Amino acid sequence: MKPWHLFWAVAAPAALASFQLPTDDFGPRLAQQLQRFYALASPEKVYLHLDREAYAAGETIWYKGYVTGAAPLPADSLSRVLYVDVIGPTQKLLMHHALAVQEGGAPGSLLLPPNLPEGLYTLRAYTNWMRNTPDYLFSRVVPVVAASGTAAKATETKPAAAAAAVQFFPEGGELVTGLPSTVAFKATDANGRGIGVQGTVQDEQGAVVAQLRSQHLGMGRFELQPAPGRLYTARIRYAGGQEATYPLPAAQPAGLTLQVQERADDFLVLVRRKADAGQAPTERVTLAAHVQSTMAYVGQAEASTARPLEFTVPKKNLPAGILHVTLFDGQQVARCERLSFHNSGPGAQLRVQPDKSAYAPHEKVTLQVSAQDAAGRPLAGNFSLAVTAATAPTLAHGLDIRTALLLTADLQGPVEQPGYYFAGGTTPSTTASRALDDLLLTQGWRRFVWKSVLANAAPDARYPRELGPSLSGRVVDKHLAPVPGATVSLTRLRPMRVHEVLADEQGRFTFTGFSGQDSAAVRLVAQPAKGVRHPQLLLDDNIPAVSAATGALWPWAPDSTRQGFAGIQKQVAAYQGKSILLGEVQVQEHAPQPLQPDNRRIYGRPDVTILTKDIPGIATYQNVVQVLQGRVSGLSVVGSQGNVRITMRGKSSAESTRLGPALQAASGAGRMRPPVATEPTSTTAEMPLLLLDGVPVDITLLNSVPIVDFEAVEVLRPGSTAIFGERGGAGAISFLTKHGNPNYVAGAEPAPGPAAVPPLYAPPRLQRVREFYSPATGATAPEDGRSSATLYWNAKVQTGANGLATVSFVGADKAGSFRIVTEGLTQQGEPLRTTGQFRVETRK
Numbered sequence: 001m002k003p004w005h006l007f008w009a010v011a012a013p014a015a016l017a018s019f020q021l022p023t024d025d026f027g028p029r030l031a032q033q034l035q036r037f038y039a040l041a042s043p044e045k046v047y048l049h050l051d052r053e054a055y056a057a058g059e060t061i062w063y064k065g066y067v068t069g070a071a072p073l074p075a076d077s078l079s080r081v082l083y084v085d086v087i088g089p090t091q092k093l094l095m096h097h098a099l100a101v102q103e104g105g106a107p108g109s110l111l112l113p114p115n116l117p118e119g120l121y122t123l124r125a126y127t128n129w130m131r132n133t134p135d136y137l138f139s140r141v142v143p144v145v146a147a148s149g150t151a152a153k154a155t156e157t158k159p160a161a162a163a164a165a166v167q168f169f170p171e172g173g174e175l176v177t178g179l180p181s182t183v184a185f186k187a188t189d190a191n192g193r194g195i196g197v198q199g200t201v202q203d204e205q206g207a208v209v210a211q212l213r214s215q216h217l218g219m220g221r222f223e224l225q226p227a228p229g230r231l232y233t234a235r236i237r238y239a240g241g242q243e244a245t246y247p248l249p250a251a252q253p254a255g256l257t258l259q260v261q262e263r264a265d266d267f268l269v270l271v272r273r274k275a276d277a278g279q280a281p282t283e284r285v286t287l288a289a290h291v292q293s294t295m296a297y298v299g300q301a302e303a304s305t306a307r308p309l310e311f312t313v314p315k316k317n318l319p320a321g322i323l324h325v326t327l328f329d330g331q332q333v334a335r336c337e338r339l340s341f342h343n344s345g346p347g348a349q350l351r352v353q354p355d356k357s358a359y360a361p362h363e364k365v366t367l368q369v370s371a372q373d374a375a376g377r378p379l380a381g382n383f384s385l386a387v388t389a390a391t392a393p394t395l396a397h398g399l400d401i402r403t404a405l406l407l408t409a410d411l412q413g414p415v416e417q418p419g420y421y422f423a424g425g426t427t428p429s430t431t432a433s434r435a436l437d438d439l440l441l442t443q444g445w446r447r448f449v450w451k452s453v454l455a456n457a458a459p460d461a462r463y464p465r466e467l468g469p470s471l472s473g474r475v476v477d478k479h480l481a482p483v484p485g486a487t488v489s490l491t492r493l494r495p496m497r498v499h500e501v502l503a504d505e506q507g508r509f510t511f512t513g514f515s516g517q518d519s520a521a522v523r524l525v526a527q528p529a530k531g532v533r534h535p536q537l538l539l540d541d542n543i544p545a546v547s548a549a550t551g552a553l554w555p556w557a558p559d560s561t562r563q564g565f566a567g568i569q570k571q572v573a574a575y576q577g578k579s580i581l582l583g584e585v586q587v588q589e590h591a592p593q594p595l596q597p598d599n600r601r602i603y604g605r606p607d608v609t610i611l612t613k614d615i616p617g618i619a620t621y622q623n624v625v626q627v628l629q630g631r632v633s634g635l636s637v638v639g640s641q642g643n644v645r646i647t648m649r650g651k652s653s654a655e656s657t658r659l660g661p662a663l664q665a666a667s668g669a670g671r672m673r674p675p676v677a678t679e680p681t682s683t684t685a686e687m688p689l690l691l692l693d694g695v696p697v698d699i700t701l702l703n704s705v706p707i708v709d710f711e712a713v714e715v716l717r718p719g720s721t722a723i724f725g726e727r728g729g730a731g732a733i734s735f736l737t738k739h740g741n742p743n744y745v746a747g748a749e750p751a752p753g754p755a756a757v758p759p760l761y762a763p764p765r766l767q768r769v770r771e772f773y774s775p776a777t778g779a780t781a782p783e784d785g786r787s788s789a790t791l792y793w794n795a796k797v798q799t800g801a802n803g804l805a806t807v808s809f810v811g812a813d814k815a816g817s818f819r820i821v822t823e824g825l826t827q828q829g830e831p832l833r834t835t836g837q838f839r840v841e842t843r844k
Contacts, residue, residue: 026332027298030288033453038293041448041459043070044079046125046138047404047831049823051386051790054393056572057147058114062772064384064795065099065106065125068405068829070292079127081466081766082106083542089119093546094602094723097767098469100516101127104825105382107795109770115722118146118565124544131463131544135412140399145569164189166197166236166246169442172258172327172336175251179272180225182259183248184441187218187236194218194416199236201248203227216435217416219442226251256285256303258327258336262437267340269311271327273303281305286328289313291321291342292410320344322410322440326450334450339440341407341421343428348373350832352385352822358839359811369797369805369822371832378803381832383824385807387792390817390837393568397423401823401831412444464510469764471524472510473539475503477532482507486535491523516766521701524761539761572789600694600740603723603732606714608632613711623703624710624735632715648688648717648731689724689732693740696727701762702735712736774809791818815842 044067051062065082079101086095099106110123121144126137164187171182187197194217201210201222212234214220226232232248254276261268269287282302289297297313313323320343327336348371355366365387371379397417399408407422408415421436422428428436448459464472475486486503490511503509503526526535610631612618621627625646628635634649690697692705714734721728772793792809799805812818820836 026286026328027288027300029454030286030328031295031298033456034288034290034295035293036456037448037453037459038070040461041132042078042129043133043136043292044068044127044130045070045136045405045409046082046127046130047401047409048084048123048125048138048140049384049386049401050123050140050142051793052388052392053395053398054143054145054568054572055112056145056569057112057116057118059112059789061110061112061123061142062386062790062793062795063108063110063123065101065108066401066405066823066825066831067101067104067106067127068825078465078467079129080468081127081470083126083128084108084110085124085543085546086110087122087124087546088602089117089121091546092602093543094121096543098516098542098764099769100766103382105384105795107384107769108767111725112144113722113725114147116144116725118144120144126544127466128463128542129465132460134544136409137544138404138409143393143565143568145565145572164195164238164242164244166234166244167442168234168246168248170249170257171260171441172256172338174255174257174336175224175226175249176255176257176272176274177226177228177251177253179257179274180223181257182221182441183224184219184221184438185212185214185234186442187214187238192414196239197236199234201232201234203230203232215431215438216420219435219438221438221441224248228253254279256327256329256335258325258338260325260338260340262340262433266315267313267323267325267342269313269325271303271309271311273305273309275305283330285309285330286332287311287325288328289323289325291319291323294319296323315342315344318342318344320347321406328450332454339443341436341440343433346374348379348826348828348830348832350381350383350822350824350834352820352834352836354820354836354838356838358841360843361811361813361815361840363811363840364808365792365811365838366806366808367820367836369799369807371799371803371826378801379799379826379828380801380803381799381824381826383797383799383805383822383832384795385793385797385820385822386790387809387818387820389789389791389812390819392789392819393572394819395419400833401825402833405831415439415443468512469514469516469766470510470512471514471522471539471761471764472508473537475507475509475526475529475535476538477535483526483529483532483535486529486532487527488537489523489525489527491525492520493523494520514763516764517768518763518765520763521704522761522763600736601714601734602694603716603720603734606734607717607720608715610713610715611711612707612713619708621707624705624707624713625699625703627710627713628715628733634717635715646688646733648733688730689721689727691732691734693737694734697762705735705737709737709739710735711738711741797822797824812840815840 046068047066049064049066055061063084065084067079067082069078082099082101084095084097084099085093088094095110097108097110099108121142122139123142124137124139130137166185166187169184169186171184175181175183187195189195194214196214196218198213199211200208201212201224202208209232210222210224212220212222224232231250234246234248236244236246238244254274257272259270259272261270267289269289271285271287273283273285275281275283282304284300285303286300287297288295296318297311299311301309301311303309313325321341323340323342325338325340326334329335351370351372353368353370355368359365367385369383369385371381371383373379397419399418400422403415403418403422408418421432421439423432471490475483475488477483482503482505484503484505484507486507486509488501488503488509488511490499490501491497492499499511501509501511524537526537529535608631610627612627615621615627618627628646636647690699690702692702712735714736716728716732716734718729718731721732724732772790774792791812792807794807794809797805797807817837817839820838821833822835823831823833825831
């Protein structure tokens with residue numbers, strides 16, 4: 001039977017009137033509910049373009065964050081704040097930055113401390129709105145080797161031992177007796193890496209019914225038509241000669257199957273049905289296919305056991321991306337699902353062209369960047385450009401802006417070698433296309449569940465979209481119950497200004513309008529409400545939890561010649577032009593952990609620990625700095641009448657820090673969460689670094705916390721602060737509060753008295769954008785301040801209405817080949833990438 005159908009590239013309710021609809025309205029309702037979901041959820045995606053793919057300790061990671069929405073991709077998203085985290089090899093959060101998003105882009109930089117331990121680091125990027133779907137935060141692994149001339153050892157987290165495994169995925173979801181099906185499989189080692197396998201599929205009598213052999217990264221497929229009453233087993237042989245057997249999923253006696261075949265102009269969808277005894281001979285089924293928010297096809301027809309039912313999903317006007325095909329049964333329940341990929345073919349093109357193929361040392365280099373659509377018309381866009389030494393380590397088939405925004409951003413779990421599937425650009429090879437289809441047969445997709453969408457369930461929106469830096473939280477009573485309607489006051493001290501908001505039904509409040517560069521602290525307090533004399537404030541934590549289950553996996557291909565840190569160190573030595581001492585690479589079964597795991601500590605074991613519970617009369621102290629006095633050798637605290645000076649002796653000299661007046665708080669005060677900050681308001685290399693629950697602060701914020709709120713003070717001498725880089729050159733003092741302890745239970749202590757002084761809080765801050773150093777044309781600079789691996793970085797390359805942009809910079813002082821990588825988004829939201837090269841030659 002020929003199905004009725006409606007399809008469009010951009011869903012529009014008015015288009016429904018031009019089709020003869022069936023008696024039920026399920027098809028149109030699917031399209032309407034899909035549009036409603038994406039209008040409410042409006043998913044966002046993030047990608048980080050890095051200047052390089054591997055680094056040495058002490059170098060700077062230059063990057064640009066791209067923030068965009070679901071397809072069709074608008075060049076500028078609604079969120080205006082991007083967060084970037086650095087997670088260490090032992091899954092500890094090391095850095096957290098907030099950046100302003102303008103025109104869909106957020107440039108930034110990360111300075112790696114020179115003594116940073118060697119290992120695999122993870123960069124994680126997201127907006128606050130993306131935290132509502134935590135499985136879809138952007139992340140990429142970055143190897144960091146020891147600085148040249150050191151012998152640091154690499155520590156790589158090794159997961160618990162586990163046998164290799166093979167998983168089987170019937171196309172559409174289930175095998176049905178008597179119906180032909182495609183079965184995909186994926187073989188992985190103990191680390192989750194794809195590995196090659198081959199074997200046979202046999203029934204319980206030993207008869208071989210199918211042969212199987214993996215094609216790419218352990219993935220492949222075979223055809224199977226289950227016979228009634230038969231059970232099937234796969235006999236697998238691994239590359240090393242080991243053998244194993246795995247049972248296939250049992251076939252259902254009745255049901256529906258789904259097969260998708262890509263053709264030149266469309267996707268052919270075959271639906272087969274087998275009825276159980278007593279079931280009607282036919283069943284009305286509905287097929288829906290969409291790419292993100294674009295409904296590509298909705299059709300209905302009667303499925304019977306006589307012959308396959310064919311649906312045709314046209315490609316015309318369909319955006320590039322993952323095509324999600326769902327089959328609903330006669331009860332309007334989703335029964336089969338299948339992912340496929342639509343490559344829109346030759347589209348927009350990005351090019352970069354040097355004005356010369358070769359340059360003299362220190363000669364001016366000019367690059368022209370051009371963007372055009374498929375018809376050759378100019379395109380305006382926002383791009384970033386990196387020029388690096390050709391000897392700098394590169395990752396074959398690594399992540400780029402196209403693979404990230406069109407593929408991996410919509411898949412659950414890591415994708416190995418994502419660049420392989422787009423290696424041919426807009427026209428990938430047949431082998432790559434087949435491998436991509438195998439990937440989508442075995443990889444998960446769960447932006448939403450149709451059952452919830454059809455039930456009008458609202459998407460999770462506990463984390464609001466940020467149009468700028470904000471300070472938010474909840475007002476609760478001593479039992480942690482919300483206090484709706486409570487008044488929350490925020491006082492700016494310089495100049496004095498008071499702002500008030502009312503908490504909503506859940507006790508939530510939000511203050512906005514911060515510039516992101518404010519350094520003056522603010523005072524935050526909840527006013528007494530009906531029945532609650534002393535409401536408490538619980539500020540939101542804008543950092544998602546870091547999973548400690550598994551560490552980052554090596555991002556290079558298993559058969560790569562660059563595998564191992566020693567290989568990268570050799571390349572680092574090559575582009576730095578220095579001899580190095582290669583460190584021994586060791587893999588530890590279990591990475592060392594602090595005595596008491598605590599996310600507030602990114603350092604190791606402190607040199608001195610002071611517990612406030614062991615100090616008699618701690619409540620009589622005027623401020624927490626007094627706790628240090630006389631308790632740490634080599635550290636002295638002097639001062640009177642609020643003027644305090646800390647002196648910490650280093651290896652050869654004493655470093656002094658002059659601190660401002662200390663605020664006083666009454667004993668017993670302090671049921672509020674301690675202040676938070678994203679970076680110190682003022683710090684130099686001569687000052688001991690002051691940390692409050694792991695966050696750099698100044699003395700004003702530190703002393704605004706009531707003394708009874710502290711649980712410990714930890715002192716790190718200068719030799720123990722390598723993780724902090726230059727900021728920890730004079731040592732560090734970490735102040736830990738009871739409220740910041742992950743095991744702290746609010747409401748377990750007496751409420752504050754009326755004389756309590758509300759603490760001060762650091763306003764939300766955005767990272768200041770640093771400019772990549774580039775010497776002036778014609779200047780002589782023996783050591784011109786640039787990393788010898790990254791010759792040039794520009795995060796603000798914009799093509800105008802003519803589709804052109806020009807950048808110029810001074811070339812290298814030494815001969816060599818250089819690689820150009822340009823990535824970004826057009827104003828229409830299409831991700832583009834291109835590469836180029838040039839040489840610097842010494843003239844004879």
